[in-house]
Amino acid sequence: MSTQPVSTDAAAVKAADRAHVFHSWSAQGLIDPFVVAGAEGSYFWDHDGNRHLDFSSQLVNTNIGHQHPKVVAAIQEQAARLCTIAPGFAVDVRSEAARLIAGRTPGDLDRIFFTNGGAEAVENAVRMARLHTGRPKVLSAYRSYHGATAAAINLTGDPRRWPSDTASAGVVRFWGPFRYRSPFHAETEEQECERALRHLEDTIVFEGPGTIAAVILETVPGTAGIMVPPPGYLPGVRALCDRYGIVLILDEVMAGFGRTGRWFAADHFGVVPDLLTFAKGVNSGYVPLGGVAISAEIAATFEERPYPGGLTYSGHPLACASAVATINAMAEEGIVENAARVGEDVLGPGLRELAERHPSVGDVRGLGVFWAVELVRDRRTREPLVPYAATGEANAPMAAVTATIKAAGVWPFVNMNRVHVVPPCTITEAEAKAGLAALDEALTVADRYAA
Template sequence: MSVQPTPDPVAGAAVKAADRAHVFHSWSAQGLIDPLAVAGADGAYFWDYDGNRYLDFSCQLVNTNIGHQHPKVVAAIQEQAGKLCTIAPGFAVDVRSEAARLIAERTPGDLDKIFFTNGGAEAVENAVRMARLHTGRPKVLSAYRSYHGATSTAINLTGDPRRWPSDSASAGVVHFWAPFLYRSPFHAENEAQECERALRHLEDTIAFEGPQTIAAIVLETIPGTAGIMVPPPGYLPGVREICDRYGIVFVLDEVMAGFGRTGRWFAAEHFDVVPDLLTFAKGVNSGYVPLGGVAISAEIAATFDQRPYPGGLTYSGHPLACASAVATINTMAEEGIVENAAAIGENVIGPGLREIAERHPSVGEVRGTGVFWALDLVKNKETREPLVPYNASGPANQPMADFAAACKRGGLWPFVNMNRTHVVPPCTVTETEAKEGLAVLDEALSAADAHTG
């Protein structure tokens, strides 16, 4: 890390006081949180006003794929701000066109038209709208173990408990079980069984819901927040075949998995599958300026050749966001950042996590690819009972709180969700940084081990 933090606790106290007085935080009971005041960031690290620095194994919200403050991306935003800060979506602008071209160049198949949004949830909202208008059907299917965003349709599609307070139960969404061998809902004994039974379950769900009523199936290519469960071979191609048979639009959500996270530009490449619509955000420009979008197949794009698409956003394809996307994508290509993510995952993180799992009774399973990994933490390896109950909070979540606190004391910022810790550093992470983080994880897992038995 080239930048060294200079402690300034007085400034930090002022930042914290203003935050507590005026900022309303996401997903939080406002009176129970104590947000860290961040002073700066560089590469794989960020730091607070007391001079404590943290290796960012969360990538914030798994989006700073190119690392913090990459000079080429910062310079591109500055240059674009000097040229043209903003312009309405209806105009043709060089940087917007170039961002769309670069994205379309990397998406699988014929997903060559790009609709820009401000983030992933809006991308999912618009993908579902396109599918419903294209098919004339109302229903959408999605998996229970999933997260698709917090806007109206996206939160109903979401499978995790964040859906519950906002679930209208009338949004035309039907949930089903996607494959997850470690906690198989199908009592499968191997990946082949899990794949076969999950596809049969999906077909049964479609049959009982009425194929003619279903507009789309929406799946995260590799589910992210829900646990980084890499689907078994054959599953996604099987879903593609089912969608083709029933005229259902296949939507892959690559908001978290896209742009190098899995060691490929898009996770769909691992499975040789092409969806009809692909949503993206996060890694497209590492979150430097809000940006997301939908990559659209030729067939669905043709639906709106003579028929207006009834959707749009004031900031769709914002020039500053698109400039940061152009710089991010070009830099990732020039510096071999996607290849680095693949190599670090295969040679450092994967083997390192498997070694750690052998030493710790709290680690039930290691799964992932690229710089996209999860440790499933358990009370007992034999029974696979999760270290904390599903959607635990308060005292019931103490084992995970103890583990997270141990990580932070060691200078590592973890991504913790339910009974899992995710290992999701930047795609630019070096071998030295990855090993540094794994060493802290190894030590911190002793706090989780204390709750096993």
């Protein structure tokens, strides 16, 4: 373990931040950013050495943990050899990253288009689908998040879309399955699956199959609530897409690279999409990287027809070097298997035990190191602890829960009425139990608001 820095520079860092940094998704005058001095493994700390257990993996992306020595060394070595080169050149580290990714994606997704992140991956996957089919529309779910760029934010289902929604982007939304808050009044997982598929097919038929280029789904929706689809749903969507000649895009930006205890969440369901988007865990965000894994059929569309898209930093050598090191380390160190084991042996049982003791817990769901705890005021009615998209005083109960977890030295991922338990895939059993203990304490605060 490296020595944590003890510095008096925190005030200067904070002052410069507040004077010059414009933060995303924030009212600039209402935020108070935590000043980070360093990080390692499952922890990060401030300039006074106060540590936080990172139960958020930052933005659910540091799958391999902070400062993994093999990844850091790979970036340093690549920087000494070749910092950058245009995407039109063939270079060893880019080729190797593509080979390693293609070797782990399901089916024949053997061609890799590199981007700088997940939103750009979604943008390009949608563009490929539209060009491949010659159709304009894309179907996406209400409970979803696909990124903040132009097409991606219009595809998104959550409230962050609202200020940027042009209502003219060729997007049609539908309801995906979510048994706990079923829009289909289902009483069983089987009913939820059957009715959700019928609803999707009705949407396709009434929109006109010949106008629909793609259906895009997060394999396991992340920010929207970690809603694991019921058995049979994703194979059913695959069958509908095949029936109507529609491209199936699976968004694995958050769920991919070990997060669910498999290399890709699609592996749990035996489904092969036509396009698969990735980012985040491919190199834990050490250098920005994302991409699209492309099927043989869609790749063939652009064999002699130029693909009208590209990025200056597509397949950046430093990013690709970090991806190669990340994937190799995950394989050599059994990190994907660790995520599965911690989820099955610690997080799943631990969260279910908390649910039994805390009346504020309405539902617990997840896979691997990808879990959500849904908080409610009333288990019978399932009224959320705070209203949908609550802000200000209406969000006070969740603000209190969040503050309690942080005070216990754990950094949570909180969205609406949920606490997401999404630590690094490298987390130890002891660290996972420490995080659950902090959540236990915070749930006593939530219980004060529950019936």
